[in-house]
Amino acid sequence: MxxxxxxxxxxxxxxxxxxxxxxxxxxxxxxxxxxxxxxxxxxxxxxxxxxxxxxxxxxxxxxxxxxxxxxxxxxxxxxxxxxxxxxxxxxxxxxxxxxxxxxxxxxxxxxxxxxxxxxxxxxxxxxxxxxxxxxxxxxxxxxxxxxxxxxxxxxxxxxxxxxxxxxxxxxxxxxVDGVFTADPRIVPDARAIAEITYEEMMELAASGAKILHLRSVEYARRAGIPIHVRSSYSHKAGTLVTGSMEDLTVEQALITGVAHDRGEAKITIVAVPDEPGAAAKIFDTVAAAEINIDMIVQNVSTEGTGHTDISFTLPISDGTLATAALTRIKDSVGFKEVLFDDHVGKVSLIGAGMRSHPGVAAKLFSAVAAAGVNIEMISTSEIRISVVCRDSDLDDAVRAVHEAFELGGAEDAVVYAGTGR
Amino acid sequence: MxxxxxxxxxxxxxxxxxxxxxxxxxxxxxxxxxxxxxxxxxxxxxxxxxxxxxxxxxxxxxxxxxxxxxxxxxxxxxxxxxxxxxxxxxxxxxxxxxxxxxxxxxxxxxxxxxxxxxxxxxxxxxxxxxxxxxxxxxxxxxxxxxxxxxxxxxxxxxxxxxxxxxxxxxxxxxxVDGVFTADPRIVPDARAIAEITYEEMMELAASGAKILHLRSVEYARRAGIPIHVRSSYSHKAGTLVTGSMEDLTVEQALITGVAHDRGEAKITIVAVPDEPGAAAKIFDTVAAAEINIDMIVQNVSTEGTGHTDISFTLPISDGTLATAALTRIKDSVGFKEVLFDDHVGKVSLIGAGMRSHPGVAAKLFSAVAAAGVNIEMISTSEIRISVVCRDSDLDDAVRAVHEAFELGGAEDAVVYAGTGR
Missing domain, CATH: 3.40.1160.10 (Acetylglutamate kinase-like)
Known part of the structure; x- marks a missing residue:
C-alpha cells in the first residue's frame, strides 16, 4: 500500500x-x-x-x-x-x-x-x-x-x-498532459517527456516553463520525493520528475526540451564608468529593492572612452521599481541613463546530456541565426543555454531550436483549453 | 476608558x-x-x-x-x-x-x-x-x-x-433603529423602546421578534452584559437591553410591546383516547424527533365519547418530520388522525408590568375580538400572553392589540429596506 x-x-x-x-x-x-x-x-x-x-x-x-x-x-x-x-x-x-x-x-x-x-x-x-x-x-x-x-x-x-x-x-x-519538449501552442509536434531529472526540471521552471514552480521542484529534490505531473482531464502517463543527473547513463538523450519566457524585460545602463565598484553599486541597489535579476551582460569597455554598458534581465513587473531605484544613483555612480525594454523574449535549451557535448551551443546559435533571429544576450549553465531576442521573434526561435535538436514526436500534441497557462 | x-x-x-x-x-x-x-x-x-x-x-x-x-x-x-x-x-x-x-x-x-x-x-x-x-x-x-x-x-x-x-x-x-413596540411594517406608529429587561427581550425573541436571537439574550442575562441594539444606518439612541424585572419600579410601563410570528404551524391529533398515558406517548414521540413545540391545547373530553383532541404549535419546518413520527404511533395510541395546518399566526403581548395587572388578558381578548379575529389557542407566561389565529388575520390582530394598549408614538417609525429581520 x-x-x-x-x-x-x-x-x-x-x-x-x-x-x-x-x-x-x-x-x-x-x-x-x-x-x-x-x-x-x-x-x-x-x-x-x-x-x-x-x-x-x-x-x-x-x-x-x-x-x-x-x-x-x-x-x-x-x-x-x-x-x-x-x-x-x-x-x-x-x-x-x-x-x-x-x-x-x-x-x-x-x-x-x-x-x-x-x-x-x-x-x-x-x-x-x-x-x-x-x-x-x-x-x-x-x-x-x-x-x-x-x-x-x-x-x-x-x-x-x-x-x-x-x-x-x-x-x-x-x-496539460505533462511536461512537453516545448509549448505545444508554439510547436505542434512537441512531445510529452516521460521522465526528467530534478535539475532539468528546475532549469525548465527557471526558464519560463509554467507547469511546475521552481520552488516545489527544489523542495522535492532535497527531500527525494518523485513528482508525477499528470492531466486531470486525461489518463495519459504524464511526466515523472525524479533522479539525479549523476545517475544518468551515457545513453541519456542529449537534450530534454525548450522553454521560453515572455515575462522578462531588459534594463540597460548606458555609459557606466569603467572603474572598480561601479557594477557593484548598481547590483547592490537592485538587490536592496529585492529584485531578482536573471542574465547580466557587461560589454567590453569601448576603447578610449573609459565607459561601458551593462544590461540585465528581470521580471517585467519589477521594471518600474528597478528603474526608479537606479535613477536615484545615476549621479553618484556617474552613468548616463537607464533604458527599459519590455519587448524581449528568452528561449532556453535544457538537457543534462549537453554537459559532455560542447557542440550544443554552436548548433543552437546556428539554428536561431538560420531562422533570421538576432541574439541580444546569452547565458549558460552546465545543463542550459539561454538566449534573449526580440519578443516578436520568440516563436520562430523556439520552433527553430526544437527542430534543430529533433525533439518533435510523430504526432501533434493535444492542446486543451488553457494549456500552458 | x-x-x-x-x-x-x-x-x-x-x-x-x-x-x-x-x-x-x-x-x-x-x-x-x-x-x-x-x-x-x-x-x-x-x-x-x-x-x-x-x-x-x-x-x-x-x-x-x-x-x-x-x-x-x-x-x-x-x-x-x-x-x-x-x-x-x-x-x-x-x-x-x-x-x-x-x-x-x-x-x-x-x-x-x-x-x-x-x-x-x-x-x-x-x-x-x-x-x-x-x-x-x-x-x-x-x-x-x-x-x-x-x-x-x-x-x-x-x-x-x-x-x-x-x-x-x-x-x-x-x-433597524432598535427594538420596536411592534413591527413597523405592520404598525406604522410603532415606537422604538428605549430600555427593556432581559426577560422581556427573551419573551419577545421567543415570540417571533427577529431582532435578537433568544440564545444571545439568555447569555447576556446570565453574564450581566448590557446589550445595546442600534442601527448601522443611523445615529439614533436604539434600545438598551439590561436589568432584571426585580429592579423595576411600580412606575414601569404596563406593557412593552407586541410580537408576531408567521413561522409556526398547528398540528391537531384527532380523537385521542381519554386515558392516562396517551398524551405522554404523543409528546414523547415529538420530543424524540427533537422538535421544539410551543403551545399545547387539550380540549375537554367530549362527553360520552371517551376521546379528546390535542393541538400544539411547532416550527413550520418541522411539520413533515412531526407528522411522520406521529402517524407511526397512530395505531398503538389509538387516535383517529393527524391534521397539519400551516396557516396560523401568533400574536404575543409582552410586559413585565402585567404581572400585577390581571385585567391585561381580558383587554387583549376583547381587542382581538373587536377586530373580528377568532382566537384558536391561548398561552401565557408571567409576562406574556400569546394567541393563535388565522395567518390572514394576523396583521389586524397585531394592530388591534398595539392600539388597545396605547403603545404607539406621535410619529410614524422610519422603515428601512429590509426592516424587521
Missing amino acids: ALVVQKYGGSSVSDADRIKRVAERIVTARKAGDDVVVVVSAMGDTTDELAELASQVSPVPPGRELDMLLTAGERISMALVAMAIHNLGYEARSYTGSQAGVITTAAHGRAKIIDVTPGRLRSALDEGAIAIVAGFQGVSQETKDITTLGRGGSDTTAVALAAALHADVCEIYTD | ALVVQKYGGSSVSDADRIKRVAERIVTARKAGDDVVVVVSAMGDTTDELAELASQVSPVPPGRELDMLLTAGERISMALVAMAIHNLGYEARSYTGSQAGVITTAAHGRAKIIDVTPGRLRSALDEGAIAIVAGFQGVSQETKDITTLGRGGSDTTAVALAAALHADVCEIYTD
Missing part, C-alpha cells in the same frame, strides 16, 4: 462539476488501496476575485489581513472536495494549512515553510480517511498568524506534505 | 462601500478612547451562496465539512473590515472564532459555546489594536474541528466575547 499526495490546481476545481470529477479520481486511487492526501488550490478565479475585493476597501491592504482573506479560497474548495468524496461513500476530512501542520515564516504573501507537523493528517489516514489540505497557506511559527506561500505555493505545499509523510509520490494534476 | 464589543450583521457588511462605512463607525468608537472588539457576520448572502455550492456537490454534506465551508464567509468579511480600518490609519487585526478562543461542543451546525479564552484579543487590545472577530464560529474542544453555532450565532459570539472580556456593553448593529 502506497501513500500518495495529489495536488489539484484551481482550474481542476473551478466548479461543482469539476470538483465531482476530481473526487472520482481521488476515490479511484483510494480504491486501489493507497492512502491519499490531496492538496487543493482555490476554485478558478476565486483568489483574484478576493484580491479585487481587497483593493476596493484598501489600496495597500496589510499583508496579514490579505493572507487571512485569500486563504478563504482554499477553505471553500477543500470543504467542497471533501463533501464530493463523502457523497461517493468514502470518508474525507479537510484541513487548513495550519491544521495540517504547515509551519512557516511570518513573511505574509511570501512565507517559507519552516517545518511540517502532519499529526492530524497521519491520524486521519490511520482511520482510513482521505485527507484534503488547503494549498498555498500555513501558519507563522512566530506570530501564529495565517500566512500564504506566494507563487507556486500549492505545489510546494503538496511536495512538503509528501516529504513530511514519507509519501511514495507527489502527483501534480494540471490542465 | 470603556471596552466595547460591537457586532455587525451581514447586511451591514454586504459590499465594499458598506464595509468602509462600518469601518468609520468602528474608528469613531476607538477615537473616543474605547477599546473595541468587533464581531462580524458573513457579507450579505455569502452564507446562502456557499450552502448552495455545497448542495451542488452533495445532497447531504457532512456537518464537519459544511462548517468548514460556511466559516469562509466570516473570514472574508472580517479581513476586509480590518483592511478598511487600516486604511483609516488605525491598527486592526482579524481573528477566526478559533483564534479568538471560542471553544464549543462538537455538534456541527449547532455547536454550543463551552468556554471563551480571549488571550489573543486581550493582547491585541493591550497593543492598541482593534480586534475583528468572525461571528457564528468556534472550535470544538474535543475534536479541534471548526464548528458553527447555528441560528443567531454571531449575536451569541458577540455577547460571549463581551462576557469573557468583561466588556462594558455589547452593541448589536442591525438594519
Whole structure:
C-alpha cells in the first residue's frame, strides 16, 4: 500500500462539476488501496476575485489581513472536495494549512515553510480517511498568524506534505498532459517527456516553463520525493520528475526540451564608468529593492572612452521599481541613463546530456541565426543555454531550436483549453 | 476608558462601500478612547451562496465539512473590515472564532459555546489594536474541528466575547433603529423602546421578534452584559437591553410591546383516547424527533365519547418530520388522525408590568375580538400572553392589540429596506 499526495490546481476545481470529477479520481486511487492526501488550490478565479475585493476597501491592504482573506479560497474548495468524496461513500476530512501542520515564516504573501507537523493528517489516514489540505497557506511559527506561500505555493505545499509523510509520490494534476519538449501552442509536434531529472526540471521552471514552480521542484529534490505531473482531464502517463543527473547513463538523450519566457524585460545602463565598484553599486541597489535579476551582460569597455554598458534581465513587473531605484544613483555612480525594454523574449535549451557535448551551443546559435533571429544576450549553465531576442521573434526561435535538436514526436500534441497557462 | 464589543450583521457588511462605512463607525468608537472588539457576520448572502455550492456537490454534506465551508464567509468579511480600518490609519487585526478562543461542543451546525479564552484579543487590545472577530464560529474542544453555532450565532459570539472580556456593553448593529413596540411594517406608529429587561427581550425573541436571537439574550442575562441594539444606518439612541424585572419600579410601563410570528404551524391529533398515558406517548414521540413545540391545547373530553383532541404549535419546518413520527404511533395510541395546518399566526403581548395587572388578558381578548379575529389557542407566561389565529388575520390582530394598549408614538417609525429581520 502506497501513500500518495495529489495536488489539484484551481482550474481542476473551478466548479461543482469539476470538483465531482476530481473526487472520482481521488476515490479511484483510494480504491486501489493507497492512502491519499490531496492538496487543493482555490476554485478558478476565486483568489483574484478576493484580491479585487481587497483593493476596493484598501489600496495597500496589510499583508496579514490579505493572507487571512485569500486563504478563504482554499477553505471553500477543500470543504467542497471533501463533501464530493463523502457523497461517493468514502470518508474525507479537510484541513487548513495550519491544521495540517504547515509551519512557516511570518513573511505574509511570501512565507517559507519552516517545518511540517502532519499529526492530524497521519491520524486521519490511520482511520482510513482521505485527507484534503488547503494549498498555498500555513501558519507563522512566530506570530501564529495565517500566512500564504506566494507563487507556486500549492505545489510546494503538496511536495512538503509528501516529504513530511514519507509519501511514495507527489502527483501534480494540471490542465496539460505533462511536461512537453516545448509549448505545444508554439510547436505542434512537441512531445510529452516521460521522465526528467530534478535539475532539468528546475532549469525548465527557471526558464519560463509554467507547469511546475521552481520552488516545489527544489523542495522535492532535497527531500527525494518523485513528482508525477499528470492531466486531470486525461489518463495519459504524464511526466515523472525524479533522479539525479549523476545517475544518468551515457545513453541519456542529449537534450530534454525548450522553454521560453515572455515575462522578462531588459534594463540597460548606458555609459557606466569603467572603474572598480561601479557594477557593484548598481547590483547592490537592485538587490536592496529585492529584485531578482536573471542574465547580466557587461560589454567590453569601448576603447578610449573609459565607459561601458551593462544590461540585465528581470521580471517585467519589477521594471518600474528597478528603474526608479537606479535613477536615484545615476549621479553618484556617474552613468548616463537607464533604458527599459519590455519587448524581449528568452528561449532556453535544457538537457543534462549537453554537459559532455560542447557542440550544443554552436548548433543552437546556428539554428536561431538560420531562422533570421538576432541574439541580444546569452547565458549558460552546465545543463542550459539561454538566449534573449526580440519578443516578436520568440516563436520562430523556439520552433527553430526544437527542430534543430529533433525533439518533435510523430504526432501533434493535444492542446486543451488553457494549456500552458 | 470603556471596552466595547460591537457586532455587525451581514447586511451591514454586504459590499465594499458598506464595509468602509462600518469601518468609520468602528474608528469613531476607538477615537473616543474605547477599546473595541468587533464581531462580524458573513457579507450579505455569502452564507446562502456557499450552502448552495455545497448542495451542488452533495445532497447531504457532512456537518464537519459544511462548517468548514460556511466559516469562509466570516473570514472574508472580517479581513476586509480590518483592511478598511487600516486604511483609516488605525491598527486592526482579524481573528477566526478559533483564534479568538471560542471553544464549543462538537455538534456541527449547532455547536454550543463551552468556554471563551480571549488571550489573543486581550493582547491585541493591550497593543492598541482593534480586534475583528468572525461571528457564528468556534472550535470544538474535543475534536479541534471548526464548528458553527447555528441560528443567531454571531449575536451569541458577540455577547460571549463581551462576557469573557468583561466588556462594558455589547452593541448589536442591525438594519433597524432598535427594538420596536411592534413591527413597523405592520404598525406604522410603532415606537422604538428605549430600555427593556432581559426577560422581556427573551419573551419577545421567543415570540417571533427577529431582532435578537433568544440564545444571545439568555447569555447576556446570565453574564450581566448590557446589550445595546442600534442601527448601522443611523445615529439614533436604539434600545438598551439590561436589568432584571426585580429592579423595576411600580412606575414601569404596563406593557412593552407586541410580537408576531408567521413561522409556526398547528398540528391537531384527532380523537385521542381519554386515558392516562396517551398524551405522554404523543409528546414523547415529538420530543424524540427533537422538535421544539410551543403551545399545547387539550380540549375537554367530549362527553360520552371517551376521546379528546390535542393541538400544539411547532416550527413550520418541522411539520413533515412531526407528522411522520406521529402517524407511526397512530395505531398503538389509538387516535383517529393527524391534521397539519400551516396557516396560523401568533400574536404575543409582552410586559413585565402585567404581572400585577390581571385585567391585561381580558383587554387583549376583547381587542382581538373587536377586530373580528377568532382566537384558536391561548398561552401565557408571567409576562406574556400569546394567541393563535388565522395567518390572514394576523396583521389586524397585531394592530388591534398595539392600539388597545396605547403603545404607539406621535410619529410614524422610519422603515428601512429590509426592516424587521
